[in-house]
Amino acid sequence: MKPFFYKRRFIFIPLGIITCLAVISFAVMQLWNALLPDILHVTTITYWQALGIFILCKILFGFGKGGPKGGGAPWMRGRMAERFKNMSPEDREKFRAQWEDRMCGWKDRGSRFNRHWDDFKNAPVNDEKKAEE
Template identity: 65%
Template sequence: MKQVFYRGRFIFIPLAVAAFLSLISFVVMQLWNCLLPGILHVTVITFWQAMGIFILCKILFGFGKGGRGFGGRDGGPWMRHKMEEKFKHMSPEQREKFKQKMGDRMCHWRDRNPGMRHPFDREWDVEQDKQEGTAEPKE
């Protein structure tokens, strides 16, 4: 059974890729032809032009797994939890040093916008207050 699938995937995978590319190209063509001539007054496109536009967009904007989010390669919603864990184990001096380093990297955006605070600041300050005995969060 495994041997049959191993041989069959050399046929199945290219066919699946061609079918997916054809389906996406058809969707791009239909969306273009239904929306853009009425909105931007452009001409209608053919299936092959739609495929070319799709491939060009993938080349220009990437083939990857989607957006990388905050934190580069390890980015995503879990990055917040990762950073919170790191900050729980830092001393107040290490936290200030880290905030200063991040401020340097981010061109001191907090200095230009004094009312804005980093989303982590509140949680980190609350955690610090709990350790010091004052549980009221800083605003």
């Protein structure tokens, strides 16, 4: 059974990708043409324009690995963890106070902004930096 699958996957995988692109482009075109001409007074688009818009959005906004857990980019969390690890308790408290002043009341608006500062103290440092040392 495995040789059959391995021989056919070179046909099915590209066909699956093309099918997904076709369906998503059709959905983008239909949504655009159903909503935006009435709301924003723009012209309708063709299928190929919808495909171009979809590809452009993927290039600009990423290819959707899912949202980061706990908010913030993973590379940024590693950096923050390293900085907090090297800070003294006084520096850490000073940074926390400055950051809360900058947030202007946003910390109470949702879990994304309501981070615990001690989480950075115990977070692991980037593995790439450990390998370099």
